[in-house]
Amino acid sequence: MKKIIFSILIIIAIISSFCFVNFNNNKSQNIETSLTEPIDSLLAVRTKPNINRKATPEFVQAIYLTAYTVANNRFDIILQKAKIAGINTIVFDVKEMQGYVHLPIKDNPKIKYLSQENIWDIEDIVKKIHSYDMVAVARIVQFFNIETAKKHTDLLIQNKEGGYWSENSRRPMWLDPSNPEVQQDLIELVDMLGQTNVDEIQLDYVRFPTEGRLSNASFYFQREDAIKAQTDSSYIKREKKDIITGFLKDLDEVCKFNEVRLTADVFAIVAWQRNIDIRNTGQDIAMMTPYLSQFHPMIYSSHFNRDFNNRLDDIYNKPYSIVKEGLELAIKKSDPNCLVIPYLQAFNWKVFYDKQYMFDQLRATVDAGCKGYILWNAGNAYDRTLNWIREWNYPNEYQAPPDPPRIKKPKKDSLDKETKVDSFNIATIVDSTRDSLPIKIDSVFVEPEIVDIDSTDTLLEKAKADSVEVEIKKGSSIKNLKRN
Numbered sequence: 001m002k003k004i005i006f007s008i009l010i011i012i013a014i015i016s017s018f019c020f021v022n023f024n025n026n027k028s029q030n031i032e033t034s035l036t037e038p039i040d041s042l043l044a045v046r047t048k049p050n051i052n053r054k055a056t057p058e059f060v061q062a063i064y065l066t067a068y069t070v071a072n073n074r075f076d077i078i079l080q081k082a083k084i085a086g087i088n089t090i091v092f093d094v095k096e097m098q099g100y101v102h103l104p105i106k107d108n109p110k111i112k113y114l115s116q117e118n119i120w121d122i123e124d125i126v127k128k129i130h131s132y133d134m135v136a137v138a139r140i141v142q143f144f145n146i147e148t149a150k151k152h153t154d155l156l157i158q159n160k161e162g163g164y165w166s167e168n169s170r171r172p173m174w175l176d177p178s179n180p181e182v183q184q185d186l187i188e189l190v191d192m193l194g195q196t197n198v199d200e201i202q203l204d205y206v207r208f209p210t211e212g213r214l215s216n217a218s219f220y221f222q223r224e225d226a227i228k229a230q231t232d233s234s235y236i237k238r239e240k241k242d243i244i245t246g247f248l249k250d251l252d253e254v255c256k257f258n259e260v261r262l263t264a265d266v267f268a269i270v271a272w273q274r275n276i277d278i279r280n281t282g283q284d285i286a287m288m289t290p291y292l293s294q295f296h297p298m299i300y301s302s303h304f305n306r307d308f309n310n311r312l313d314d315i316y317n318k319p320y321s322i323v324k325e326g327l328e329l330a331i332k333k334s335d336p337n338c339l340v341i342p343y344l345q346a347f348n349w350k351v352f353y354d355k356q357y358m359f360d361q362l363r364a365t366v367d368a369g370c371k372g373y374i375l376w377n378a379g380n381a382y383d384r385t386l387n388w389i390r391e392w393n394y395p396n397e398y399q400a401p402p403d404p405p406r407i408k409k410p411k412k413d414s415l416d417k418e419t420k421v422d423s424f425n426i427a428t429i430v431d432s433t434r435d436s437l438p439i440k441i442d443s444v445f446v447e448p449e450i451v452d453i454d455s456t457d458t459l460l461e462k463a464k465a466d467s468v469e470v471e472i473k474k475g476s477s478i479k480n481l482k483r484n
Contacts, residue, residue, distance in 0.1 A: 037110070037184060039253050042191065049258055054135045054199045056261070056293070060341050060372025061389070062089035062137070067102050069380045071119045078382060079132050085386040086393035089135040091202060091374060092125065094193060097173075099147030103192055110188045113155060113181065115147045126197045137200040137263070138193055142186055143177040144205040155182050157209070158218040167212035174209045177282070178221035178243045183250070190251055194258030201255060202296070203264040206247070207281040208240050210267075214280065219243075240282030245291070252291035263294040265343065268304070271297045271326040273333055289335035296374060298343040299326040302350035316351045317406075320360040327368035339371050346375040346385045354403040355388045362392055 063082055069075055070092050079090070095101045100117035122138070129136040149156060149172040156164040157176045166172040175182045193201055209217070225237040248264070255262040270283045278284050289295055301319035308315060308322070315322055323342070330340045344361045351357060365373050375385060387400040 062374040067093040085390035091137040099145035200261040241284040244282035245287040248291040261293040271330040285333040289338035300345040323364035346377040
C-alpha cells in the first residue's frame with residue numbers, strides 16, 4: 001500500500017512539475033514583443049561601438065535640463081553652478097513630449113514615424129557635460145508623442161465605439177504602446193543613441209495612459225490576443241505589464257550590445273504597487289527592474305491626495321514621510337541589481353518650496369537607502385535649489401541665502417475671456433507641475449525658444465516652467481488661464 005501511495009505521489013510531482021514549466025513558458029512568451037524586425041537581426045548587421053562610458057557615481061546628484069536649455073547660453077551657466085553645488089549628473093532631453101527628436105534620424109530609413117528637430121549636435125552636448133566631469137544621461141519620452149499622433153493616426157489607441165481614443169477631447173497625444181510599429185521606431189532610436197557617447201539612456205512615459213475613459217480604449221495587443229485565444233484555448237492573454245516588460249527586455253538587449261546603461265522613470269504611485277495602478281500603467285516594478293540599471297520613482301508630494309493612505313500629516317509641505325515610504329517600498333520590490341534613484345520635486349506647485357522642503361526630501365532619500373536623486377524643474381530654474389544643494393553637500397563651507405517667510409498664496413481669479421498680447425512682455429511662471437495640463441500661471445508663458453503661440457492648446461503644452469522669465473510674441477491668443 002505504501003509503495004502505491006509513493007508511486008502516486010511521484011506521478012503527481014512529475015505532472016505538477018510539467019505544468020509549472022509549461023505555465024512559466026507561457027508567461028515568458030507573454031512578455032515577448034511582436035516587433036516588425038527582431039532584435040537579433042537589428043544588431044546582426046552592426047559592430048559593437050568602442051565607447052568609454054563614465055561610471056555611475058557612488059551617490060548620484062543630478063538635475064534635468066530641456067533640449068532647449070542645453071542649446072543656449074544658459075547651459076554653461078547652469079553647468080558651472082551645478083558643479084560648484086556638487087551635482088555630478090546631467091539628464092537632458094533627446095526626445096520630449098511634443099515628439100521631436102534631437103538626433104539626425106532622417107538619415108535612418110528604419111525610423112518611419114518620428115520627427116526630427118536639429119538644434120544641436122549630441123556629441124557636442126555630451127562633450128561639454130563630460131568636461132565638467134559629469135555623467136551625461138539622454139532622456140527619451142516614449143509613448144506620449146503629440147507630433148506623431150497628429151500625423152499617423154493609424155498608430156493611435158483605438159476607441160471601442162469607433163475612431164481613435166484619447167485622454168481628452170482636444171486631441172490625441174498617446175501612441176499605442178503595444179503597437180509593434182511604435183515600439184520598433186523607439187528601439188531604433190535607442191540603438192542610434194547607444195552609438196553616441198552618452199553614458200545612460202533614460203526612458204520616460206514608458207507606460208500606458210491612465211486618464212480619460214479607459215474602458216473605451218482598445219489596444220493593439222488586446223485585439224491580437226483575442227484572435228489568438230479563439231484558435232488556441234490554452235493561450236494566456238497578456239496584460240499591460242507584459243507589454244511594458246517585453247519592450248524593456250528588447251531595449252535591454254540593445255543597450256547591452258551598445259554597452260550603455262538603461263534606466264526608466266515610473267509614476268510615484270507605482271511605488272506602492274497597488275493592483276489598480278499596475279493594471280492601468282503596466283509598470284510592475286518586480287518585472288521591469290531586471291532589465292534596468294536604475295529606475296526613478298517621481299515621488300513629488302504635490303502629486304498625491306492630501307489624505308493619501310489615510311495620512312494626517314501635511315503631505316504637501318512635509319514631504320519626508322511620503323518620500324521615504326515610497327522609496328522604501330520601491331527598493332523592497334525592485335531587483336537587487338537595480339538602483340532606485342528618485343526624482344525629487346524642485347518646483348513650488350502646491351507646496352512651500354524652500355530649503356527645508358528640499359532638505360526633507362534629501363534626508364528621506366538617504367534614510368530610505370537610495371544612492372542618489374534627480375531634481376526636476378520643468379523650466380530648469382535651479383538657482384535657489386542649487387544654493388541649497390551646495391549647503392547640503394558642504395555645510396561647513398557654504399550657507400545658502402535665507403528663504404522668505406512661508407506665506408500662504410492668495411487665491412487666483414480666472415480669465416474667462418480671450419486676451420490679446422498687445423506688445424512683447426516678460427512673464428514669470430509662479431506655479432509648475434510635471435508635464436500636467438492645464439497649468440496655473442500668473443501671466444502668459446512659453447519656453448524661451450518657442451515663442452510663436454497661436455492657440456491656447458499650444459500655449460498650455462509649452463507652459464511648464466517655474467520662475468522663468470521669457471518673451472512672448474505679439475498677437476498671442478490667451479484665454480482660460482489663471483493670474484493674480
